[in-house]
Amino acid sequence: MGSVSDLPFWQVNIPENERTEECPEFLNQLSPKDIGIIGTPDFLYHRSTWSEVQSIVAENRLDAFRRVPSDLRRYLEYTWTLKRDHGSVMNFVLSxxxxxxxxxxxxxNPFEFDDDVKILWNDWPYGIDERIVHLVVWTKFDLAEDPVTTDLTDEARAAIDGYVQKKFGSRVARDxxxxxxNWRSLKSVHAVEHFHVMLFDPDPKFIDEITNGDIPSCRKV
Known part of the structure; x- marks a missing residue:
């Protein structure tokens, strides 16, 4: 039996009896970045620590976030299935x-009414310290971006800051x-506005409360 390095990327992290000779359809036409990740054995993957996560966000290096290789494979198969069965990921997320x-x-107006906002688990979180909870805050309203830089306007950033401090800061330490x-190029769902919140080792009861007992899709499949 050959080493992991001898395997085609789609056979890595797969039990030998489940490997296929041909690349599965959901892994066709991947970017070199995704091929490199999926072709990496899980045991070689480094989960980002909380301090590393803070640095990535502070330095706006959001493309540095990666999923665990086997999780990325599952995510790609899952989203491929959603597109087949629901027409698009957006249709599934909405319905x-x-x-x-x-x-x-x-x-x-933004953050004026509670029913214009919904907080859910990120269905397929990045490969980060497992004590970090990764949530997505979905909004029915737009969060204005500068048309030149495509970054949030100062007003939108201040509005999110205020909401996050009120919603999370009242129960979780600031650090x-x-x-x-996410940058527009990194979004998997473009039609519904959202932003991400990560919390280090929060009280599980608080997370259940603000997500109404939500369970991420990665735990269901």
Whole structure:
């Protein structure tokens, strides 16, 4: 039997009796970055520590986030299946995760009404310290971006800061939570506005409370 380095990328992290000769359809046409990740044995993967996560966000190096190789494979198979069965990831998120009807429209100004916001687990979190909880805050309203830089406007950033401090800062120490909004090129769902919140080792009861007992999809499949 050859070493892991001799295997095609799609056979890495797969039990020998489950390996296929041909590359599965859901792994066709991947970027070199994703091929490199999936072709890496899980035991060689380094999970980002909380201090590393803080640095990545502070330095706006969001493309440095990676999933554990076997999790990325599962994620790609899962999203491929969603597109096949629901037409798009967005359709699934709207109907099965958010339970919002399209077209999505807010009831008021940003963060004015609770029902314009929904907090859920990230269905497929990055490869980070397992004590870190990765949530997604979905909003029915847009979060304004500068048309030139595509970064958030100062007003939008201040609004998110205020919301995050009120929602999370009242229950979690300031150095134990952080938020970021993915670059447009990194988003998997473009049509529904959202940003990310990560918390280090928070009280599970608090997470159940703010997510209404949500369970991420990665734990269901």
């Amino acid at each position: 099965q995760r958010l339970h919002w009807e399209a077209p999505v429209a807010p009831r008021g 134990r939570y952080i938020w970021f909004k």
